[in-house]
Amino acid sequence: MIAEEEESRKKGKVSIEVYRLDRHPDRSIKMTAAPYNYSYIFKYIIIGDMGVGKSCLLHQFTEKKFMADCPHTIGVEFGTRIMEVNGQKVKLQIWDTAGQERFRAVTRSYYRGAAGALMVYDITRRSTYNHLSSWLTDARNLTNPNTVIILIGNKGDLEAQRDVTYEEAKQFAEENGLLFLEASAKTGENVEEAFLEAAKRIYQNIQDGSLDLNAAESGVQHKPSAPQGGRLNADSQPAKEGCSC
Numbered sequence: 001m002i003a004e005e006e007e008s009r010k011k012g013k014v015s016i017e018v019y020r021l022d023r024h025p026d027r028s029i030k031m032t033a034a035p036y037n038y039s040y041i042f043k044y045i046i047i048g049d050m051g052v053g054k055s056c057l058l059h060q061f062t063e064k065k066f067m068a069d070c071p072h073t074i075g076v077e078f079g080t081r082i083m084e085v086n087g088q089k090v091k092l093q094i095w096d097t098a099g100q101e102r103f104r105a106v107t108r109s110y111y112r113g114a115a116g117a118l119m120v121y122d123i124t125r126r127s128t129y130n131h132l133s134s135w136l137t138d139a140r141n142l143t144n145p146n147t148v149i150i151l152i153g154n155k156g157d158l159e160a161q162r163d164v165t166y167e168e169a170k171q172f173a174e175e176n177g178l179l180f181l182e183a184s185a186k187t188g189e190n191v192e193e194a195f196l197e198a199a200k201r202i203y204q205n206i207q208d209g210s211l212d213l214n215a216a217e218s219g220v221q222h223k224p225s226a227p228q229g230g231r232l233n234a235d236s237q238p239a240k241e242g243c244s245c
C-alpha cells in the first residue's frame with residue numbers, strides 16, 4: 001500500500017497529502033482544541049463509491065473551488081473549516097475517504113468517533129446509488145448510534161444525465177432516518193448547506209442531551225475552558241478571533 005502511494009506520487013496522480021497509516025495524524029491528534037477561536041470540534045467522514053465527488057465536495061467546502069481533474073483519493077485525505085452553527089463557532093475536522101474497494105479496510109478505521117457522516121452518491125450513476133445500503137451498513141456498524149448521517153446526491157449540475165430521481169433518494173433517506181440534499185461540488189450548490197445541516201443536527205443532539213460530550217467516541221470536543229460534559233451552554237462566550245488552528 002505504501003509502495004503504491006509512492007508510485008502514484010511519482011506519476012503525479014496525488015496532489016493532496018497522503019498519510020501513512022502508521023504516521024497518521026488521527027493517531028496523535030486526539031482532537032485537541034488549542035488555541036481556540038471556536039467552541040467545538042466535530043469530526044466528519046465522507047464516504048461513498050469512487051468518483052462520486054467526495055474530494056470535490058470537501059475542496060469546494062474548504063476552498064470554495066471546483067477541482068475538474070481530481071485524482072482518486074489514496075486512503076484518506078483531511079480538511080478543516082470553522083463555521084458558525086447556531087451562533088457557535090465549530091471547527092469541522094473532515095476525513096475524506098477513498099471510494100475504491102481496495103482501500104475499504106483502511107478507510108473503515110476512520111469511521112470510529114465520527115459525529116457526522118456525509119454519504120455521497122452520483123445522481124448520474126445509478127450503481128453508486130445502489131451501493132448505498134452497503135455504505136450505510138458500514139456507517140451504522142462502525143460509528144455510534146448518535147452519528148448524524150446525511151445523504152448527498154452529488155453532481156446536481158448534470159441534470160440532463162440524471163439516473164436517480166430526487167424522490168426515490170428522498171424516500172430512501174426517510175426510510176433510513178437520514179438527512180438528504182442534492183448538491184453540486186461544481187457549482188457549489190448546497191455544499192455549504194450539507195455540512196451545516198449535519199452540524200446543526202449534531203449541535204441539537206448536544207443541546208437536548210442525546211449526545212454525551214464525555215462519551216469516548218462522541219466525535220465532539222468542547223474547548224477545554226467549558227464545563228465538562230452535560231448540556232451545551234448556548235450563552236457561552238464566543239472564542240477569541242485571530243487564530244484558525
Ligand SMILES: Nc1nc2c(ncn2[C@@H]2O[C@H](COP(=O)(O)OP(=O)(O)OP(=O)(O)O)[C@@H](O)[C@H]2O)c(=O)[nH]1
Binds near residue numbers: 051054057157185
Ligand atoms: N459535473 C460535475 N462533476 C463533478 C462533481 N463533483 C465531482 N465531479 C467530477 O467527478 C470526478 C470524481 O470526483 P472526486 O471528487 O475525485 O471523486 P471521489 O468520490 O473523491 O473519488 P475517490 O477519491 O476515487 O473515491 C472528478 O472528475 C470531478 O471533477 C460535480 O458536482 N459536478
Ligand SMILES: [Mg+2]
Binds near residue numbers: 096097099
Ligand atoms: Mg476522493
